[in-house]
Amino acid sequence: MNTINFTTDADGIATLTIDVPGQSMNVIGPDFLADLDAAITRIASEDGIKGAVIASGKDSGFMAGMDLKYFGSMLSSGSGDRPAPADIFDKVFTLNQLFRRLETCGKPVACAIEGTCVGGGFELALACHRRFVGDSSKTQLGLPEILIGLFPGGGGSQRLPRIMGVQASLMYMLQGKMFRPADAAMMKVVDQVVPQGTALDAAREWVKANPSAHTQPWDIKGFKVPGGAGGFNPAFVQTMAGALPMTLKQTQRNMNAPIALLSAVYEGITLPMDRAIRIESKYFAKVAADPQASNMIRTLFVNKQAAERGARRPRDEAKAPTKKLAMLGAGMMGAGIATVAAQAGMEVVLFDRDQAYAEKGKAHVEAVLKKRLGRGMTPEKLEATLARVTPTTDYADLAGADFVIEAVFEDVGIKAEVTKKVEEVLGADTIFGSNTSTLPITKLANAWSKPENFIGVHFFSPVEKMPLVEIILGEKTGPAAIAKALDFVAQIKKTPIVVHDSRGFYTSRSFGTYVQEGAELVGEGVNPALIENAGKQLGMPTGPLAVSDEVSIELGVKIMTAAKKELGDAYVPQGSDDIMVRMTDAGRLGRKNGKGWYDYPEGAKKHLSPILAEMFPRAAEQPDVEAVKERLLYRQLIECARCFEEGVLETPEDGDIGAIFGWGFAPYTGGPFSHMDTVGITHVVATLDRLAAAHGPRFAPTQQLRDMAASGATFYKPASMKAAA
Structure with missing residues (x-):
């Protein structure tokens, strides 16, 4: 075995020590799946083996999720096109089947967790009959897949609710929230917290003392989900009825994974586990087949980690930590x-x-x-x-x-x-x-x-x-x-x-266009409430007017004035310039002085100021929300593209990371460059041409975009994702 060291002691207790070569953290890849398959066969078939303990051979922790290079291969076919969900199902269900074989192998299996245990690694732990965790403030356990556009696909969406109840488990899975050891024990997610470094010994002792403890609670006749489940259970119905609208509101209907997770839990929770994990894999394959997941994983995980590990650092320079x-x-x-x-x-x-x-x-x-x-x-x-x-x-x-x-x-x-x-x-x-x-x-x-x-x-x-x-x-x-x-x-x-x-560099310059376009729309007589709601529905953290108030309208005017002075005739005036000046002339500087686009009454909730209707009379005909969303989105996209053409940005990776983590650009897109690749550069150019004709040259496509559209080029070269660790 390449990834698992399989040993058996004198008491017949097998120890599976996971140590994936070439990785700083254990991850799930094809070699590990093959080794785990072989190990489960040995545990089940050899009479001399009385039970097993699974542990890690790495100091970095127990195990993370799937090797993203391997996951990327699941999402590509031989022709380079994305495979259909049905084809992806056959690949992703392999993991679910293995974990199911583990928990039904007929021998007790305990898990010894020291350090980080997340994603697929945590799902492996949930499939064990007993979980011991070493007590450390640095240890984190959980299922954070939702944060990168996925949801638990190795049985986690079915086992966690059966352990801690539907409502509590959904709160953790929908937020990608982590458990600390003590919290995990309190919620019965782990069975025992032991002194750091002793989890392996504790797990061995338990297996030795409990040779018949090899059946999961959900496989015992009469099992009931904590808190109840099923269409006739009032608490379950209330939980699911509330979870859907809350999730739709929080995600603005932009995210695939949270809705798929809710569906998997709702449909699978009352079924036998063998059928429930098929339900989970069905929805997981559907989410994985959409480009949204690939884009989010690439930017929020793979490229982010690469940046933090020094992808842009000059290699010939000696390390220079600050003292x-x-x-x-x-x-x-x-x-x-x-x-x-x-x-x-x-x-x-x-x-x-x-x-x-x-x-x-x-x-x-x-x-x-x-x-x-x-x-x-x-x-x-x-x-x-x-x-x-x-x-x-x-x-x-x-x-x-x-x-x-x-x-x-x-x-x-x-x-x-x-x-x-x-x-x-x-x-x-x-x-x-x-x-x-x-x-x-x-x-x-x-x-x-x-x-x-x-x-x-x-x-x-x-x-x-x-x-x-x-x-x-x-x-x-x-x-x-x-x-x-x-x-x-x-x-x-x-x-x-x-x-x-x-x-303005990249982030301030590109983010500023979101605020500017919001002001342009107000100046055209568009209802400010429509503008704000469109911004949030687009997936931005807040509307352009609210964020303008937060950073200060006055600051925006000062930056604009300084740019005019510095650039002289080279300065390109924006329609928003006069709008912002009118606001500051009226003493509306933003949140800092209690009045901007919003009013901030003491002791009460902020609200869009009614004075805006007097300053900027409403147009008789209002655009629909999709048209406003389009303008707010494409005004940012074209500025990002200009930064790339001008060489302000060297890589689309920096552009996507900077947009999402710098000014909160819609995370579900994977960033502006990922989004342009996904919808197609030809579509981007056509949309920008239409917007430029209607609203002015600020939307005009760059020559680079036109050339890319003509040649079929993309910002990212088609390639599999790199390894997770």
Whole structure:
């Protein structure tokens, strides 16, 4: 066996130690399936084997899900076309059959879990007759498949509800929520939590003491699902009747997997397990056959992991972890960066012109850490982390810093002044990163004697929660700066993308079009409520007007004014410019002053302001919601395409990751470039031409898109997905 070490002790207890070669984490692939098949046959057929324990041979944890290279092969036929759901069913049902054979092998099988156990690995554990887990705060268990466009396809959708009840299991599966060991034991998802490192011994002892415990509860006559199930059970009917509309509302009907999961649970829960797993595989194959799943897996899992592992890092540069960070600016962004850096073990000098502001920045760090007490944070760890942050107004305190991040006021002159003073202390050989969100890095780098050591490091607010960091290369940024910035991002466990310099870079520039198009629509007399609902139905986190209020209408006007001043005659005015100026002239600056597109009455829920109807009279004829959705979507798509044509983006991978994790672009699409490939570049060009004719040149297709449509090219080359680990 290549992936399982099969041994038997003197008591007849077989131990199956999973150790998939060439993988940092155990994953399910064809070799593992063949080895597990052979192992189950031995357990069932050899009289000398009294039972079995399944464990991991890797320190990284027990097991993750399916090897995505193998999963990708399931979704491709010899001709390159996607196979029909019926063909995929035959492939995916193999796993279900194996796990079913395991739980009906006639011998007790226990699972010894140490570390991470998720996806297909957790479904393997659920098919065992007893589950022991080592107690560790880092251990996570669960079925997170919904987060990448799938749902549990190895029996999880049928076993978990039979263990913990339909309502509770759906809450976990529909959210991709993880269990910690104690919670899993409380909900009977695992049978016993034991001291870390002892799960294998505990599992062996149980198998030895329980030779006849080889039948799952759901295979015993008279079994009842906890909490009840079936069309005549009021609680079950109420759960399912409520789950469907709630799921449709939350997903805006855009996601395939949650609805398929509900169907699989509803149809399978009262059937015998042999029939129930066929129901599950039927719906799983239907979801897998749709491009949505492939797109989401590629961006949200495969490419995201590749980015975090340094896919864009210069390979010839030595590792350059940050030990002491000079954090310039103690406002919300600076304090947030200081927080994640200190949590990662770095010494942080938090600099501001005013000591009170610097102290306030450290207080922010403390407040964030206190919220984590009891969730992996202890008072001792909090004190040690906080001790690593030194607030100061003295440039001399920056001495010894090996990386600088600047997050001062968005003004070229102010930034240049601070940059030069820092260089006097640290020297130009130190790597300097600017957290600007819009100002060109090439211009800011003029204040640093060695522009090859100057780079953009764009964080998103709130830093502690937002996963993306946009690394921006100036015209002269060198490989050492790129490596240093990417190593820093890896230290703080964020996801990086690498882009080239441009006003607004990639994320701010492309995201801004969503807000601008919302304003354009208001100016045309479209009902603001229609605009907001269309944005949410499109799959965006919130409507364009609401997000404009959050980031500040006034800030948008300041950025636009600065761009006009900088570009002069080269500036291309947008219809939204005048709309935003009218709003700020009317004192409607956004949420920060309690009035923008929305009103924010004290103690009451925000609501779209009735004054909008006076400022922007409603058109007699309103567009339908699909037309508004189309404009909001394609305005973003064309800007992303322009960034690609101009070289701001080098890869579609960075474009898709940046869009979803940077500004919340509809996750079900896999990102703008995945979406354009899926609907077809020819369709994209035709739609943009139609929108440009109706609404102006901002929708005009790029020449690159036209060339791609003519040649049949796509942003992504057809290929199988890479391995999951």
